[in-house]
């Protein structure tokens with residue numbers, strides 16, 4: 251029996267037993283945080299919009315002929331200790347650690363990109379040789395921005411200073427001072443990969459260690475595909491291009507956690523919300539199919 255979409259407070263329109271924590275292989279942690287964004291505000295509405303849009307998805311996946319939800323997908327209560335960037339990072343870190351100990355596969359629903367920092371810290375502790383694979387329009391390599399090292403423009407610099415291998419895909423905006431932190435062979439600029447064949451995908455995978463944390467800033471996609479994001483830029487990845495790349499990553503690496511961030515829902519259109527929800531379910535489907 252399907253539940254009434256109007257009453258939904260968890261991901262996907264599925265029977266409740268599949269959303270219960272004890273049954274679930276996957277846990278989605280909503281982090282409705284938008285404390286440091288600087289252009290279009292509203293990423294704090296992202297988790298709610300993803301969960302609402304997920305009600306419109308079919309549970310069956312036509313590409314992989316499977317129903318991944320039967321592995322169980324628990325939607326955690328939204329993280330609410332968001333009083334400062336430091337408090338938010340710490341509460342994400344603690345929550346991810348908690349679910350790691352229960353052997354759950356964790357995905358974050360952002361929120362702006364700084365929500366990834368606490369998850370990356372927890373993953374790096376568990377997997378010392380961790381790579382962070384970032385899909386993004388922006389390098390996010392600033393040491394600090396607007397006075398904070400936890401600004402969303404600094405996420406990948408934080409990952410680097412933790413000692414993670416950072417591989418960046420789809421980037422088309424770098425500030426001159428950030429450039430010193432770009433590791434050229436780990437950077438796959440949009441102009442080098444979009445409208446090209448898929449050879450770069452293998453090269454990007456070759457730059458990753460075995461254990462990978464996947465962070466998808468939705469602005470890595472082209473704004474014609476995903477318009478509702480806080481700092482859109484032209485010239486991003488296509489939908490099927492991203493899916494082919496993610497399949498290759500999941501097939502060849504061990505993805506240990508993920509996030510989907512920077513959805514900034516628009517009152518005029520649910521297209522981007524549905525894309526984000528579809529992407530979250532597709533990542534879970536890939537993890538199930540290639541586990």
Ligand SMILES: [Mn+2]
Nearest residue numbers: 363386390467
């Ligand atoms: Mn970003």
